[in-house]
Structures are given as structure tokens and as C-alpha cells.
Amino acid sequence: MTVFSRLKRLGFTALISSLLMFSLSSNTFAKEGITLTYYIAADEIEWDYAPTGQNKIMGRDFNEDENVFVKQQNNRIGKTYIKSIYREYTDASFKTLKTRTAEWEHLGYLGPIVRAGVGDTIKITFKNNLSIPASMHPHGVFYTKSSEGAMYNDGTSGADKADDMVKPNATHHYEWLVPERAGPGPNDPSSIVWMYHSHVSSPMATNSGLIGPIIISKESGGYASDIDREFITLFTVTDENDTYYIDQNIEKYTNGVEDADDDDFYESNLMHGMNGYVYGNQPGLTMHKGERTRWYLIGMGTEVDLHTPHWHGHTVLHNGNRVDVMELMPASLKTVDMTLDNEGTWLYHCHVNDHIKAGMLSLFTVLPEKK
Numbered sequence: 001m002t003v004f005s006r007l008k009r010l011g012f013t014a015l016i017s018s019l020l021m022f023s024l025s026s027n028t029f030a031k032e033g034i035t036l037t038y039y040i041a042a043d044e045i046e047w048d049y050a051p052t053g054q055n056k057i058m059g060r061d062f063n064e065d066e067n068v069f070v071k072q073q074n075n076r077i078g079k080t081y082i083k084s085i086y087r088e089y090t091d092a093s094f095k096t097l098k099t100r101t102a103e104w105e106h107l108g109y110l111g112p113i114v115r116a117g118v119g120d121t122i123k124i125t126f127k128n129n130l131s132i133p134a135s136m137h138p139h140g141v142f143y144t145k146s147s148e149g150a151m152y153n154d155g156t157s158g159a160d161k162a163d164d165m166v167k168p169n170a171t172h173h174y175e176w177l178v179p180e181r182a183g184p185g186p187n188d189p190s191s192i193v194w195m196y197h198s199h200v201s202s203p204m205a206t207n208s209g210l211i212g213p214i215i216i217s218k219e220s221g222g223y224a225s226d227i228d229r230e231f232i233t234l235f236t237v238t239d240e241n242d243t244y245y246i247d248q249n250i251e252k253y254t255n256g257v258e259d260a261d262d263d264d265f266y267e268s269n270l271m272h273g274m275n276g277y278v279y280g281n282q283p284g285l286t287m288h289k290g291e292r293t294r295w296y297l298i299g300m301g302t303e304v305d306l307h308t309p310h311w312h313g314h315t316v317l318h319n320g321n322r323v324d325v326m327e328l329m330p331a332s333l334k335t336v337d338m339t340l341d342n343e344g345t346w347l348y349h350c351h352v353n354d355h356i357k358a359g360m361l362s363l364f365t366v367l368p369e370k371k
């Protein structure tokens with residue numbers, strides 16, 4: 001006798017059918033949610049990987065080895081590059097940038113956080129202010145062909161193609177839904193990270209800077225009530241040789257480069273960053289003892305992008321496992337929780353030897369408990 005027929009005999013049929021109904025409805029979009037609207041543009045900017053001009057990890061000027069990556073010279077671009085990034089505006093006029101609060105200063109060149117909870121709807125008005133086509137392709141959330149933001153031979157046409165490559169000065173409306181399967185899974189914490197990026201020649205687009213985070217919570221709205229503070233870190237070796245702007249950067253920041261394929265020149269443009277900051281230049285990683293913090297980790301890049309984020313002085317929980325080092329591959333998206341129990345200024349860095357030398361290091365500071 002099956003469990004079902006046994007329960008049926010016991011008169012539990014109504015209960016079972018209502019349970020079935022519930023599980024069906026939680027798989028559809030029947031859940032009541034809210035609509036979250038974002039105005040995001042792709043903008044051209046100049047990005048400084050080390051705005052303090054110093055190695056803040058050691059508290060000194062850059063040495064010879066570090067200058068390979070950061071020093072502007074006759075035939076070296078240095079630490080500032082023309083890039084394109086996603087930025088959030090207050091409304092559809094795209095006249096006023098939304099200010100990024102101190103809490104999110106650490107995001108660096110990452111685009112604005114797109115947040116929603118399970119059952120919610122995300123609406124994005126995307127304006128392409130660049131001179132080249134761009135798109136917004138999301139991971140994790142539910143999209144139809146008109147909101148996928150990726151160009152390939154998928155047999156679509158018309159409106160279902162318009163999202164793939166948004167032309168310069170054009171605008172596109174993306175709609176992303178958040179069913180159960182876009183939210184935290186059974187072993188996940190109460191919110192998780194996804195990302196969006198331009199899919200118009202994806203490697204070049206992401207190296208150029210067109211990448212941003214999505215946070216999806218179990219609760220509607222995109223926030224998790226069981227944490228006090230969130231941090232997001234992208235670990236990637238940004239290959240500035242492979243962006244839309246390499247020629248412009250050579251022109252603007254050098255006195256001319258004879259051979260852009262020269263190994264030393266090439267190496268000098270591999271920026272081993274955390275959110276686009278090298279050698280401890282990432283600002284805003286300040287928090288308080290006792291706070292429950294959630295760290296969203298994003299990997300991106302090529303075969304050299306095997307990163308192992310490591311926190312000093314603390315441990316984190318990853319889906320129930322306790323670690324102090326995480327593993328990130330290109331396009332990995334991982335969420336870990338840390339309870340701060342140790343005051344001080346601590347290293348937060350990639351543990352790959354070559355990446356340590358090249359500057360993939362930040363500092364975080366745990367201040368005394370908030371009174």
C-alpha cells in the first residue's frame with residue numbers, strides 16, 4: 001500500500017490536494033509580489049584602479065614590481081583606463097545619477113544592484129549612452145526572448161531580437177520575473193547573488209566594465225531581514241587589452257606603443273582587481289563587531305581567473321560548511337555569511353600566489369560594536 005492510499009484511507013485526501021495546489025502555485029507566478037523599476041544606462045567613464053596612488057596593503061608607495069601594473073609611463077597606460085559601466089539614474093529622463101551611499105562605495109566599477117524578492121517583477125529601462133551596441137543579460141531570473149539581452153542564432157526576430165543589441169542612444173525595456181527557481185534554494189541563505197552583463201561580444205563587454213549584481217531574497221523587495229550588512233565583490237583579472245577602448249587608452253595615456261602585442265605591454269594591462277581596485281584601494285569595507293554580514297562573491301574572466309577569496313580574522317558559512325577561503329571560477333556566483341567577532345583591520349584577498357603579487361588584495365575594518 002502506498003503512502004498516498006494509506007493517507008487517503010485516513011481521510012487526508014483534502015489535505016494532500018491542497019498541498020499539491022500549494023506546490024503548483026509556488027512554481028508559477030501566482031504569488032503576490034511587487035514591481036521594482038530601475039533606470040540603468042551604460043556610460044563611458046575613466047576608471048582609476050588605485051585612486052590613492054599607494055599600496056594601501058603595506059601603507060607605502062608602489063614598488064617596482066607593482067609599478068608594472070599601475071605606473072603610467074611613455075609606453076604604459078598606468079592605472080587609469082577609459083571604460084564603460086552601468087550606472088543608475090533617478091528616472092527615465094536619464095539626467096540625474098542616483099547617488100551611491102557610503103555603504104556601497106566598495107562596489108567600484110560594478111553596476112547598480114538590481115534587487116527583488118521571490119514573486120516580484122523587475123522592470124529595467126536601459127539606455128545605451130555608448131558609441132557601441134550594448135545589452136543587459138541577466139543570470140538566474142526568468143526572462144523571455146525579448147528580455148534575454150543576448151545575440152545568437154535562436155530563431156527569433158522583431159521585438160524578440162531588439163533586446164540583443166541595443167544601439168547607441170537607444171533604449172530598451174527589460175522585464176525579468178522572479179519565480180521560486182530564481183530565489184534561494186533549500187541550502188541557500190535568505191538571499192543570493194546573480195549578475196547581469198552586456199552580451200554584445202561578452203568577453204570584451206565585461207572587460208570593458210559592463211557587469212553588475214542582482215540580489216534575490218526569499219522575501220518580497222529583495223532584502224533579507226536576518227542580516228545587518230551586505231558586501232559584493234567581483235574577483236577578476238580585467239584584461240584591459242581586450243576592451244572597446246584599448247586604442248583610445250593607448251592614444252590618451254601613452255606617447256605611443258609600437259607593439260600592442262608585446263608581452264610586457266600586455267602584462268601591464270592585466271588588472272588584478274576586486275571590483276576594479278588593486279593593492280588595497282577598495283574603499284568602504286567598514287563594519288561593526290556583532291553585525292551579521294552577507295558577502296556576495298562573483299567570479300569572471302578567463303582560464304587565469306581561478307580565484308580563492310580569503311578573509312583574515314574571520315570564518316564564513318557557505319551552505320552550511322565553515323570555511324575561510326572560497327573558490328570562484330569564471331561566472332561563479334556564491335553567497336556566504338560572516339558574523340563579525342574580531343575587531344581590527346583585516347586582509348581580504350585572493351589567495352592565488354600570482355594574484356597576490358599583482359594586487360588582488362583589499363582591507364576590511366571591524367569597528368567596535370554599535371552602541
Ligand SMILES: [Cu+2]
Pocket residue numbers: 235305306307308350351352355360
Ligand atoms: Cu585570484
